[in-house]
Amino acid sequence: MNDIFKPDIFSVSHQVTSLVNAEKHLEISALLSKYFQRYTNAHINVSQFGGLEINSNNFLIRDGNVACVLKKFGLLSEKARQLVAHQLKLSMQLREAGLPLPAFLKPDNADAFLFSDQGADWVLMAFVDGDFFTGEPVEHTHAIKIILDLWDTLSAIHPSPELPMIQPIGNDEAELLSSVRSIDNFSAGFPGLSASDLRNIFDQIEHELIAVLAVRGDLMASCSVCHIDLHPHNLLMKNRDVAAILDVESFQIAPTYAALAFNLFKLSRQAIVFQKMNALKINDLKTWVHQLVEQRQIVPEISKLKIYAKAEILRRIFIILRLNLQGNFSWNHVLPIQINALKEADFTI
Numbered sequence: 001m002n003d004i005f006k007p008d009i010f011s012v013s014h015q016v017t018s019l020v021n022a023e024k025h026l027e028i029s030a031l032l033s034k035y036f037q038r039y040t041n042a043h044i045n046v047s048q049f050g051g052l053e054i055n056s057n058n059f060l061i062r063d064g065n066v067a068c069v070l071k072k073f074g075l076l077s078e079k080a081r082q083l084v085a086h087q088l089k090l091s092m093q094l095r096e097a098g099l100p101l102p103a104f105l106k107p108d109n110a111d112a113f114l115f116s117d118q119g120a121d122w123v124l125m126a127f128v129d130g131d132f133f134t135g136e137p138v139e140h141t142h143a144i145k146i147i148l149d150l151w152d153t154l155s156a157i158h159p160s161p162e163l164p165m166i167q168p169i170g171n172d173e174a175e176l177l178s179s180v181r182s183i184d185n186f187s188a189g190f191p192g193l194s195a196s197d198l199r200n201i202f203d204q205i206e207h208e209l210i211a212v213l214a215v216r217g218d219l220m221a222s223c224s225v226c227h228i229d230l231h232p233h234n235l236l237m238k239n240r241d242v243a244a245i246l247d248v249e250s251f252q253i254a255p256t257y258a259a260l261a262f263n264l265f266k267l268s269r270q271a272i273v274f275q276k277m278n279a280l281k282i283n284d285l286k287t288w289v290h291q292l293v294e295q296r297q298i299v300p301e302i303s304k305l306k307i308y309a310k311a312e313i314l315r316r317i318f319i320i321l322r323l324n325l326q327g328n329f330s331w332n333h334v335l336p337i338q339i340n341a342l343k344e345a346d347f348t349i
Helices: 022-035 078-096 139-155 170-181 197-211 216-221 255-274 280-298 302-325 332-348
Strands: 018-021 045-050 055-063 067-071 116-117 120-126 223-227 235-238 241-245 250-257
Touching: 022 045, 022 067, 022 116, 022 120, 055 302, 078 120, 078 139, 116 250, 116 302, 139 223, 139 235, 139 241, 139 255, 139 280, 170 197, 170 302, 197 255, 197 280, 197 302, 197 332, 216 255, 216 302, 223 255, 250 255, 250 302, 255 280, 280 302, 280 332, 302 332
Parallel strands: none
Antiparallel strands: 018 045, 045 055, 055 067, 067 120, 116 120, 223 250, 235 241
């Protein structure tokens, strides 16, 4: 296991922000004072959160001892605005049910959380102080419980809200893999990988894809509301407990088994790295997670969890490959992480 379970981009546990320039400060200040009276003439500090690769579209607003987060979307279509509105409403429902989600704030005299201005759509939410999930033992125990509580709560929501929908991977991915294999210079977009490395990666992807397609019936049957991306940076921790579940846009209709298994994998993987577990302890951790999932009766066949997790890992790999065919190489550096994840899932989940 020398080539896997290494620290990665999710191993950084502290939120990073940087002050915006004067022009951006004026833009944000004017926006807030227009829609939230409390910010009229307020002396605020505006910082931008650093994303995993680039600055995110989230801005930290500090007004004395009060802090909020302003999130910028692109200019959304009417349909997309409706879907985001449903995601925000669902988040507030989950918060009312006792789950740790941030509170969203409606603009003055408005019925909706989302508002449009400056060629974009925006939403304001309360800032939750905390650090990202590290994988420390007590943190891991609390986080796994919260994830399972979230799944129990989501499964009880009827009828399901209208949300964006993700389809399980299928034969289209097999065709895509054949297409990229036939491109002689495909490795040019991956300067850290040789053509031979890439061929080996494609062989591994093909092998895992065959196994995932064998359980596609399970994935199709399990589609429902879930959070598709509870990686370590979408869980804020305070005093070793979960202070907030982040990323409202990740509430989607998707294969429940795959999303749950992937989320459990990402948190357990972080725990393995943080705690520097040996093979025996990793197996103990895996057994413990399996027992918890089995007690909740969420997944009918616990032995398939690793295959379900790989279904979501592969979905992300194929997004990267599709982007390359479109000339977009911005996520290529993540490919080795996802390839390692296919190997790590065998031990972790």
